[in-house]
Amino acid sequence: MGRNKGIMSEELKYEIARELGVDHIVSTEGWGAVSSRDCGNMVAKAIEIAERNIANQNNQFPK
Numbered sequence: 465m466g467r468n469k470g471i472m473s474e475e476l477k478y479e480i481a482r483e484l485g486v487d488h489i490v491s492t493e494g495w496g497a498v499s500s501r502d503c504g505n506m507v508a509k510a511i512e513i514a515e516r517n518i519a520n521q522n523n524q525f526p527k
Contacts, residue, residue, distance in 0.1 A: 472510055480509045 481487040486502045498506075
């Protein structure tokens, strides 16, 4: 069975990697070289961004 395409865009992954300071690892060694801790931090950041976007969308619609 093939690997499913991820939910996060490549652009968002790189943006978060830059924010967390691991973009140099990704650019020189690839995603496989990013530590588990840093990957966990990236997921936490992505969840934070998603929650913020959902909250903003909910605030745009009148109740």
